[in-house]
Amino acid sequence: MNNVELIRTLPKAELHVHIEGTFEPELMFEIAQRNQIQIPYASVEEVKQAYNFHNLQSFLDIYYAGANVLIHEQDFYDLAFAYFKKCHEDHVVHTEIFFDPQTHTERGVSFQTVLNGLKKACTDAKTQFGISSHLIMCFLRHLSEESAIATLEQALPYKQDIIGVGLDSSEMGHPPSKFQNVFAKAREEGLLVVAHAGEEGPAEYVWEALDLLHVNRIDHGVRSEEDEQLMQRLIAEKMPLTVCPLSNLKLCVVSDMAEHNIHRMLQQGVKVTVNSDDPAYFGGYMNDNFYAIEKSLDLSQDDLKQLAINSFEASFITDAEKAKWIEEIQAIV
Ligand code: ADE
Ligand code: ZN
Numbered sequence: 001m002n003n004v005e006l007i008r009t010l011p012k013a014e015l016h017v018h019i020e021g022t023f024e025p026e027l028m029f030e031i032a033q034r035n036q037i038q039i040p041y042a043s044v045e046e047v048k049q050a051y052n053f054h055n056l057q058s059f060l061d062i063y064y065a066g067a068n069v070l071i072h073e074q075d076f077y078d079l080a081f082a083y084f085k086k087c088h089e090d091h092v093v094h095t096e097i098f099f100d101p102q103t104h105t106e107r108g109v110s111f112q113t114v115l116n117g118l119k120k121a122c123t124d125a126k127t128q129f130g131i132s133s134h135l136i137m138c139f140l141r142h143l144s145e146e147s148a149i150a151t152l153e154q155a156l157p158y159k160q161d162i163i164g165v166g167l168d169s170s171e172m173g174h175p176p177s178k179f180q181n182v183f184a185k186a187r188e189e190g191l192l193v194v195a196h197a198g199e200e201g202p203a204e205y206v207w208e209a210l211d212l213l214h215v216n217r218i219d220h221g222v223r224s225e226e227d228e229q230l231m232q233r234l235i236a237e238k239m240p241l242t243v244c245p246l247s248n249l250k251l252c253v254v255s256d257m258a259e260h261n262i263h264r265m266l267q268q269g270v271k272v273t274v275n276s277d278d279p280a281y282f283g284g285y286m287n288d289n290f291y292a293i294e295k296s297l298d299l300s301q302d303d304l305k306q307l308a309i310n311s312f313e314a315s316f317i318t319d320a321e322k323a324k325w326i327e328e329i330q331a332i333v
Contacts, residue, residue, distance in 0.1 A: 001333075006304055007290040009332060011325050013094040013311035014087065014275055014286055016219050016242035018138075018168065019076075019118065020067045020100055021278025022083040031078065032069040039069060051281055056200050056251050057170055059281060067103050076117025084125035084133075086279070090287040093325065094317060096134045097122075098166055101151055102143060111154045119161055134163035134316055136194065139182065141167050141174035148182040156189060163316050164192030166219065167209075171201040176208040183213040192216045192316055194242075199253060203227035210239070217242060217314060222253060224270075225261050235269045240314030244277035245289050251282075257296035266303060273311045305329055 001009065025047040032039045041047045053059040070076060080097070087095055097118070104114050118135060125131040137155055139148035155162060165186045167179055176183075176195055183193050197209040199220035206224050209215045210233070221241035224230045234241070243262050248254045254261075265272050274293065279285045284292070290307070293299060299307075312325045 003294050003299070003301065003304065004291065006301055006332070007287055007294065008091060010304065010308040011091055011093045011328055012274075012286055012308050013096070013315045013317075013325070014092050015096045015217065015240070015273055015311060015315055016098070016244055016275035016277055017083070017095065018063075018098045018100065018278050019080055019083060020070075020103060021063060021282075022086070022280050023066050023070075023079055024082065024280045027078060027082055028066055028069060031075050035069055035071050035075070037069045037071075040065075051250075053251055053281075059251055059278070060169060063278065063281065064103060067100075068107065070104065071109060073113050073117040073120075076114050077121045080118050080121030081124060083279075084121060084129060084131055086285045087125070087131050088129040090285055092131065092286050094132045094312070094315060094321075096136055096163065096316060098136050098138045098168065100138050100140060100168065101155065102140045102147060105151070105154070111151075111158075115158055115161060132317065132321075135161060136164045136166050136192075137162050138166040138168040139179060140169040141178065141196075142170040145179055145182055148179055149185065152182055152186055152189075159189060159191070162191065164194060164216070166193070167195040167197075167213075168219070171196060171199055171205065175201070175205050176213050180212050187214060194219055196220055198223035199248075200251075203230050206230055210237075216240075216316075220244065220248075220253075222248060222261055225265065231265075231268065231270065234271075238271050240271045240273060240310065241265070242275045242314070243272050244275045244282075245293050246279075246282045246284050247277035249282075249292075257292055260293065260297060262293055263297040263299060263303065266306065271310050271314055272307070273314050274307050305332070 025044040122133045194217045195209040196219040198206040217240040219242045312322045
């Protein structure tokens with residue numbers, strides 16, 4: 001089997017995907033039309049031309065504008081179910097999906113509307129495709145910690161439907177330390193915690209996510225390589241990094257895929273995983289991310305298998321489920 005066939009064959013878990021970032025222009029137009037909301041583009045081609053980003057903020061501005069057309073439970077269902085179809089095509093068998101409640105509640109869409117739509121899609125994905133999933137609610141770091149606390153309180157009645165909380169949006173100037181109290185409260189409530197850190201922000205933000213937020217995983221974390229002591233800590237603690245290669249390229253975190261550090265970090269023993277982040281905006285889903293790094297970084301078949309194994313080890317499924325998937329990967333020849 002060649003590398004492309006291996007990538008297709010491997011069962012994989014996706015641990016870093018924003019559901020609002022899976023919003024394909026075709027579906028955006030359809031939902032905008034049925035909700036009678038104007039979008040500032042005349043065609044799908046025009047939307048795609050606008051996806052020319054030079055940093056994280058230039059992407060976020062467009063991403064939040066796109067999410068504005070989502071109003072009804074059915075909209076959230078359609079969005080998530082379309083993503084599950086892509087998972088099925090790519091043999092992603094488990095996914096842990098981020099959603100940004102504040103993007104919706106600030107526009108008057110209720111938390112329950114968002115959650116119900118997403119949950120129904122998760123249930124249908126399990127029955128129709130056998131894909132398991134968890135939901136992770138993210139706080140927008142450009143907003144205040146008070147707003148994050150209010151969002152957590154709103155979510156607590158639905159705690160059984162959410163595996164954990166995360167931290168996303170504009171990283172620079174909004175360090176993890178800003179959210180210590182809300183993360184402590186989330187942990188007290190038994191929620192798992194993750195945070196975006198070291199995407200555009202410095203290695204210092206990764207230290208803060210570890211020491212102040214006590215995260216179970218770091219999202220991105222690619223700038224950790226700038227700090228050797230931090231690298232040693234990540235390796236010793238087997239701390240997973242959910243790396244997003246095509247995202248890093250599109251947002252100019254790296255200038256060329258050949259310069260991406262995912263292979264170097266894997267070889268040093270960091271528990272890196274491959275993820276799509278915002279696939280509708282960054283040019284591809286799970287397998288496209290694998291193809292991109294396989295092509296540019298000279299990955300061996302053992303590397304590809306290790307990346308798939310890492311995705312399950314770093315996930316929030318049970319140890320028995322992890323063992324089952326890892327055994328299946330190891331049996332592939
Ligand atoms: N929200 C959606 N995608 C994001 C990313 N790559 N970084 C921070 N916040 C995000
Ligand atoms: Zn992200």
